[in-house]
Amino acid sequence: MTIPASHGVFMAKASGRNAARKRPSTDSLPQICETIMTAKTLYDKIWDAHLVSSDEDGASLLYIDRHLVHEVTSPQAFEGLRNAGRKVHAPDKTIAVPDHNVPTTLDRLEGEVKNEESRIQLNALEKNALDFGVHYYPVDDIRQGIVHIVGPEQGWTLPGMTVVCGDSHTATHGAFGSLAHGIGTSEVEHVLATQTLIQSKSKNMKVEVTGKLQPGVTAKDITMHVIGQTGTAGGTGYVIEYCGEAIEALSMEGRMTVCNMAIEGGARAGLIAPDQKTFDYVMGRPHAPKGAQWEAALTYWKTLFTDADAVFDKVLTIKAEDIEPSVTWGTSPEDVLPISGTVPFASDFKGGKVEAAQRALDYMGLTPGMKLTDIEIDTVFIGSCTNGRIEDFREVARIVKGKKIKSGLRAMVVPGSGLVRAQAEEEGVAQILIDAGFEWRLAGCSMCLAMNPDQLAPEERCASTSNRNFEGRQGRNGRTHLVSPVMAAAAALTGRLTDIRDL
Amino acid sequence: MEKFTKLSGVAAPMPLINIDTDMIIPKLFLKTIKRSGLGKNLFDEMRYDDDGAEIPDFILNKPAYRNAQIIVAGDNFGCGSSREHAPWALLDFGIRVVISTSFADIFYSNCFKNGILPIILPQEDVDKLMDDAERGANAVINVDLESQTITGPDGGEVSFEVDAFKKHCLINGLDDIGLTMQKSDAIAAFEAQNATSMPWV
The missing domain is CATH 3.30.499.10 (Aconitase, domain 3)
Incomplete structure (x- = not known):
């Protein structure tokens, strides 16, 4: 190949x-x-x-x-x-x-x-x-x-x-x-x-x-x-x-x-x-x-x-x-930038990527040149086979302990298995997440691919710990920014993409 | 599996790179327990608007390409999920050949299991065929798997590489499972040896 x-x-x-x-x-x-x-x-x-x-x-x-x-x-x-x-x-x-x-x-x-x-x-x-x-x-x-x-x-x-x-x-x-x-x-x-x-x-x-x-x-x-x-x-x-x-x-x-x-x-x-x-x-x-x-x-x-x-x-x-700390701005997992960066211009790219980048910018509703940390989000999804394990939730709990997520934000944590869920509950991690305002769900793929009821509405913007930011991946016309669990936690607290190092 | 030997057909140009499996067949159509009937939802979110009406600008909605049997695509076609629903949807629509500079690994393999021929060509050849495809219904492209050649509408010929075993299966419409079951003695011998050397497996 x-x-x-x-x-x-x-x-x-x-x-x-x-x-x-x-x-x-x-x-x-x-x-x-x-x-x-x-x-x-x-x-x-x-x-x-x-x-x-x-x-x-x-x-x-x-x-x-x-x-x-x-x-x-x-x-x-x-x-x-x-x-x-x-x-x-x-x-x-x-x-x-x-x-x-x-x-x-x-x-x-x-x-x-x-x-x-x-x-x-x-x-x-x-x-x-x-x-x-x-x-x-x-x-x-x-x-x-x-x-x-x-x-x-x-x-x-x-x-x-x-x-x-x-x-x-x-x-x-x-x-x-x-x-x-x-x-x-x-x-x-x-x-x-x-x-x-x-x-x-x-x-x-x-x-x-x-x-x-x-x-x-x-x-x-x-x-x-x-x-x-x-x-x-x-x-x-x-x-x-x-x-x-x-x-x-x-x-x-x-x-x-x-x-x-x-x-x-x-x-x-x-x-x-x-x-x-x-x-x-x-x-x-x-x-x-x-x-x-x-x-x-x-x-x-x-x-x-x-x-x-x-x-x-x-x-x-x-x-x-x-x-x-990294974040995706576009609709391909290769559209990765450090959180300190700015949304690129399509003209920054070469070849077929110019058209693809313009399409991604349009789909994501982003203005080139804007700081990534100025992107406001509607939803936070923490879970998936990428980041749905106990360590991920412990890290999130460490960030949000004693704090509240941004008012009006939709935020869910979905354990990767029933045993992960039970362990998080036993360790007190789950209660910290619940107290901070997260929904604490049962195990499944959930919003990683939206084949179940957990989906984004059109143009709803999500900081997600999942693995794919493809068009429509989390729901038709939904907008996905891939991040780590701690970055998702930070975004949940501020309501925008946030550099975890600034918290 | 339907055999693939030769095809003369209209090619639809899709120059976008990284056309992923979620674009080819969005997740809500993966809930089927059948292999057939996915053609109407091929490229669903690019092909139909929110009300389900056709988007006239989308290539496969244009009159010249509604019966396309070939797609000439940008780099890395079929990236993403392992869903075989992607080749099932292409096949059900009538696509038998996809030509690109590169394909995602699992998608590439899935095509051969379903009588679809994915062809990898250098950029300049893909560019030429993309130009041919842009010319619409009058530009028929001929693909011959036996001789491993593509002939453009102007008679220009390009040859392509294909794995000998995959070619053999495709030309004869062979069922992989049947072929492997002929090697059941070798599988049994492997299992017997492993049961001794690695009993924990």
Whole structure:
């Protein structure tokens, strides 16, 4: 696939030295590791460990360890299985959870989902999950939530695995050093039927973030900043490995935020090598290995890093100190600026981006040259598979504790899972948010994509912790500014896009 | 899947870059449990106004392009979501070929599963075809997958690359799943080995 050399980012072929760590002692490594002969990237290693067969024409059959399923992209796949008289090949590796369509209001368990089409889709998932015998978390189960939050939370997602889902934000699971990516419905059917996927191998790209983040700068700002640098097609044809001091310093929640948006940069997947933080996060989760299997798994997981002399096809190095709290001004995730900036002019761009930028300015109702901090907002949405985890809500609570959100503003916090919600309530985080004036909702995708009742009205302007600012994404003619949770909290207090460092 | 071998058709020019899957088929149409019937909502928010009336300026609403079978698009067509509803909507409208300088990964793959041929060409070739497409219904473009060539209305020929396996499947309308199931022994062997070496998976 061609990669447009967009936005003048310097990218060079370079060795993978900085992504790599020293290999641990090989005394106790399982046999599978002894086959590692040449220097490999983390992606190469996971790929090789899942290769069922490889044809001369470059098409490979890759084994899939975990298949996550939600209600929107699976009904046609299950229908295909039924029509062909096929079964789910590995129901024990298939996990279904409703998330896109579910209402997030507190009364959702009273009576049926009002929207008929949503109800049909949700009912179809339940029927398919039960008929085919796959793991299923119904909407009234405390473990229900956004599929990309439930997977890691329940220990389904483990280092070194291949994880797929009919959803582009499957990239999230790459935070565990697993190869995770979105697939279409035909591929969902293929995985259901065979537990494999026909794939051609991507190229290797390294994104290294050196040094330490400045105060007020978060994982969300890292991932948005990277997309601002590469453009939304900069990662097309690649699997990105994120590395460097600033990435290593992130919590697992932060790493999930970074990998979640790898797809917005066009990459097939984002990866972060597992380390002690990863192992600590995984240990004890319901579907994580236990006892002797844990020890064996840990030994294997410690081999999951990019070898010292492995070569990346493309390298992007960013200094953490150069990243500011970021915000999008337009209708593409690449339309990223530091909050200290001003709305650009279409003429600031080149080529096809001039027309696209003008269209975005018109759609967003913005005047070029105005300060981003002068943009007034109507709504704040905090949640989604990008920023719907406990750490996100703790950070928001830290900012808004003892304060009130701007009068008249609509502000909602939507936990990524029932367990995140319960934990936030137990820690007192939820009460702080409620006291500040936020609506405290039930788990689901909510306003990230507005397939449920949570939507923007035309021209309603939202500071959102979600991942896409496409036209109509949060509701027809709705206007989305992507931000981090703390920036969303700041905007909720002032009623305009606000530099968190000024609070 | 319907086979794809050759096509002669009108091409609609859509030079906008980053045409995303939410533009191709907005989220409210993802609630279907079928693959068919999405053509009427293809590019819904660009194609219809708030009252549901056609926006005359939108390319596929113009008389010359109402039966277009080809789209010539700006960079990075199909970025965003994994929704296969995007190629389903294109196909249901009648689009069988999309030509651009680049496509988003998942969308590109989804096209081949549905009998749509996405063609990647250098900028200058896309520019030339965009010009051809601007000429409307009189400018028929011929696409031949077998010979991997596109012939413009003036006879100019451009060749394109395509993955051999994907081409084979498209030309023969093959069902991937059937092909993979022929390798069930290899899959079973892989699973047996993994059950020993990585029992936690």
